[in-house]
Amino acid sequence: MASNVLSLADDILLEVFELLDFRALVSCQATCRRMNRIIRGSISLQYAIELGACGMVDGPRGGQTLDVTERLRRLRLYDAAWRHPRWTKAEKMAHLDGVVDISFDCNSFVFRRDRDSGHSSYVVPSALRGVDERHSDPVTYSDVAVELSVVDASQDLIVWLDDPSSCYCLRTLSTGDPHPLACNNGTIKTAQEPRHASIVDICEDFLLEAIIDLGGSEYTVWNWKTGIPEYKVSEPLDSGYKVKRFFDPEHVLVEANGRTGSPIPVGLHILRFRLQPSNPEYLPDSVTARPSYCFAFPEFIQRHGTQISIKAAPWRTANLRDPGHFYSNPNDRLFSVGVVWAADERIHQLHFYIPSTTFYSYMKSHPMTGTSVPIHVPWDAWGRMGSLATPLMGRHSIRRPLCMGGMRGMYYSSDDATTLKATILDFHPLRVARAAMLQRDGDIDITILRVAPLRGAHVGDEDFETLLPCIATKIPPPDESMDEHSSWRMDRMYLCDNGIVCMQLEEWTRRVAHTWVYSV
C-alpha cells in the first residue's frame, strides 16, 4: 500500500486541512498541485486563509449568522474597503451633540454631554460586518471625566471610581444597569483611603487599581466578578514604576521614569503578577514581583530626563459581543510609546510603535522563570529578538483612541481651519507582506513605508521615518469639510474596526459635533 498522503481521498485530506491554521494551510498549498487544488477548492479553507491574512478572526457561528460563502464575500469587500477609503455621506449624529470628552474601545464610544453630565455610548455601525448603529444613554454620574473611566466594549463594561463612596461602579455600556456579571450589584468597595487611583484598567476578569503617590505605589488586582482582591503589592518609594497597561491577566506593563538614584533603568517593563486565582497558594507571600522583562531606553534619554507615555490599544478579550461576522484579532495590538525630553533648548519628541507581536515573541523567547533579575534589552535591539517586527520611529503621534485593535493607526494634521489630512498606517505584518506582493503585480496603489536606517539625527525631521514596514494609505478629507461657508473646525478622527469617525467641532458658539462615518 502506498504510504503517501496523496493516496488519501480528498475528503480525508479536507478533514486534516480543516484542523490547520492559515499559515500551515498556505504552506500546505505550496507543497504540490493536488493539495493546492483541494485547498483552493474549499470555500471554508479559503475563508480561513483570508481571515488569517487579513489579521482577522472568525466570529460566532450558528443561529442567525451567515454562511461561509457570504462571510468570505464580505471579508473580501471589507479588506478592499480599507485599501481604498471613501467617505460615506456626511451624517450628523444628534446624540453626539455637545461632546466634551470621549473614551473609546473597540467600536464603542462613551462620551459625556455638557447639559446633564450624563454619559452616552455609541457603537459605530458596519453594514459589511452586520453591526447596527446602537446608541444609549447608560450612565448619569457627576464629576467623573469620561477619560478617567475604563471601557471594555467586548464585555459591555464601563468602570469608574465613585469618589464619595470610594467604590468602583461597574455598569453595562448598553443599558447603564449594574453589570450582571459583577459582584455585589456592580460595586467594589476599595479598602483605600479616598485617593484617586492613578490607573484603573480592566483585563478580562480582573480590575487593576494602581495608586501612586508620595508614599510609594500600591497595586491591587481585583477579580471584578467575585469582588475578591487577588493580588496586592506595594512598592517602596524609590521604585519609580508607573503602571501603564494591564495587558493580559498575568502581566502589567509599567514604565520606569528614571528617578534619581533609582536602580531601575528608564524604559518599559513588564511586571508579572503571577495571578493564579484558582490556586491561591501560588501567590508570592511577600513583595517579590519584579519586572521580568525590561525594554530599556538609550542612555541619552536617561541623562536628559524623560517623560514616557505608553498607550496601548485595549481590545483584549475574545469574548465577542457584536453580531459581526469577523473581528480584528484581539491579540494584534499596537503599543505606542512617546518620549519627550529637553535638550539644546528644544523639546524633542520621539514615538515608538511596537506591535504586540514584538512583546509576545520576546516574552516567548524568555520562558517565565520567575527570576527577579530584570532582563535589559536596548530599545534598538527589539528587531533582533526574532520577532515579526521592529519598532517604528517617527515624528507623528498616533493618538491613543486611534491605535485600535488590528494594528492600524492613523495620524492626521489640520493645516488650516477646515482641512484635515489623514493617513492610515497599517502595521499588520501579514497585510504588509500581502500588499507588497500585490503591489509587485500592480494590483494595488498603496505606499509601503520601507525600512530606513536608524539615525539619531532624524528626530524632528519632516519626513516620516520608520524601522517597520507598514502600509500608508492617504485618505482625502470628507467633501463637506471643504465647504467654504462652513465655520466648522475639523477636530478629531477616530479609527476603529468598523471604520473611521471624523468629528468636526464648532469651537466658539456651540459645542456641536458633525460626524462623518467612513464605515466598512
Place this chain on the structure above:
Amino acid sequence: MPTIVSVDDSTVPGEGSSRLLLLVSSDNKHIVVEEDIMSRSRFISKQVEGFEATSQRHAILLPFSSFVLNKVIEYCSHYRGYYLLEDDPDAAPPGRSPVREWDQEFLDVDRNMLLRIIKAAHYLEIKSLVGSCARAIADMIRGKTTEEMREILGVENDFTPEEEHSPSSKCTG
C-alpha cells in the same frame, strides 16, 4: 477471489450477548468479532442491516490487512458502549472533534500506519477515528515549512518553476 464464508446463526452464543461477525482482511485472515463492538462503523452497520433483510449472514470482506484491522478493532473495543458525538449520524455535524488522550497514545504510530488506519477508518465510516487520525496528521505538519511538509508527508513538488513563483497559483497569505 477470497472465499465467501457463511456464518450460521447457530454460532451465536447465549441470549442477550452480542452476535458475532466474521471479518476477512485483504491478507485473507479471518477475524471473529462481536457485532456491537463494530457497530461504531456505519459501513458494518449497513452490512448487518443487509443481513437482516436477506436473513443471510456473510463474512465481510475488507480491503486492508489484518494488522490494520486489528488496530481498528482495538479502537472500537476501547470505546465499546461509549457514545461519541461524531459517530452519531443523527447529531448535528460537529465542528472539531474533541481531543481524546487515549486516541493520541493509540495513534502514536509511524506515518505509514497512521495513513493505513485513517483509510481503514474512512472505509469503515468510523467518523471519530477519522477525526482523531486527521488531528494526528495535522499535528505532524503544523508549524512546518513547505519543504518540511513535503518531507513529512512524502509529497513531491510537482509545480513548474513558473507556477511556484506566481502568486496567482498560490494564496499569497
